[in-house]
Amino acid sequence: MLDSIFSSALTDTTLTxxxxxxTIGLAIIMGVIISLTYxxxxxxxxxxxxxxxxxxxxxxxxxxxxxIGSNIARAFSLAGAFSxxxxxxxxxxxKDIAYVLFxxxxxxxxxxxxxxxxxxxxxxxxxxxxxxxxFNFGEKKNQQKTLKxxxxxxLSYEEALDxxxxxxxVVHELKKIRTTELGSLYELVYNVTIHESVxxxxxxxxxxxxxxNLDISLTMSPTTTEY
Numbered sequence: 001m002l003d004s005i006f007s008s009a010l011t012d013t014t015l016t017x018x019x020x021x022x023t024i025g026l027a028i029i030m031g032v033i034i035s036l037t038y039x040x041x042x043x044x045x046x047x048x049x050x051x052x053x054x055x056x057x058x059x060x061x062x063x064x065x066x067x068i069g070s071n072i073a074r075a076f077s078l079a080g081a082f083s084x085x086x087x088x089x090x091x092x093x094x095k096d097i098a099y100v101l102f103x104x105x106x107x108x109x110x111x112x113x114x115x116x117x118x119x120x121x122x123x124x125x126x127x128x129x130x131x132x133x134x135f136n137f138g139e140k141k142n143q144q145k146t147l148k149x150x151x152x153x154x155l156s157y158e159e160a161l162d163x164x165x166x167x168x169x170v171v172h173e174l175k176k177i178r179t180t181e182l183g184s185l186y187e188l189v190y191n192v193t194i195h196e197s198v199x200x201x202x203x204x205x206x207x208x209x210x211x212x213n214l215d216i217s218l219t220m221s222p223t224t225t226e227y
Contacts, residue, residue, distance in 0.1 A: 065111025
């Protein structure tokens with residue numbers, strides 16, 4: 001019974017008004033579901049323009065497939081028309097790219113008349129996205145950051161903070177050394193890997209006791225060190 005439901009849509013891909021309305025309507029619904037899933041799993045990072053794009057993109061793909069049908073000449077004509085369109089944008093998050101492919105696949109399934117498969121694939125992938133987001137799949141337990149510390153000249157920069165790093169089990173690599181204040185101070189730049197269980201305030205406080213309360217900077221991600 002299920003096989004007949006899913007295969008029946010594939011056997012009839014004739015472009016009619018009722019079929020076009022059904023295809024476009026289902027593509028809009030699929031786009032809204034995917035967009036809502038994206039917003040729920042990316043609550044602090046999504047933009048309105050991208051969520052709107054995910055609603056419209058399945059409809060566009062479905063319309064293109066409807067217009068092409070099985071006509072090879074139309075396929076080549078549309079390919080030539082779209083080849084003159086250039087999209088220029090900065091590379092985005094890989095997750096955003098996956099959602100774009102997701103919406104295109106949903107629109108493609110609607111366009112070829114595979115309505116049952118379009119609904120099934122959309123539900124499965126949306127549930128998968130929710131589960132992966134809920135359990136923070138792939139989240140790093142260690143945070144890579146850049147630490148800048150100023151120390152007085154009477155401290156040996158090679159081992160000035162070794163005791164602190166060892167106590168908090170912080171993996172570190174000294175990337176840059178430079179003198180400041182006419183050579184009376186040293187500025188050290190480290191790439192550090194800090195476990196999420198480390199109390200960063202206590203870590204920085206211990207460094208302050210070592211460097212005499214001089215400048216300390218801890219950035220949220222490693223930066224390219226300029227020499």
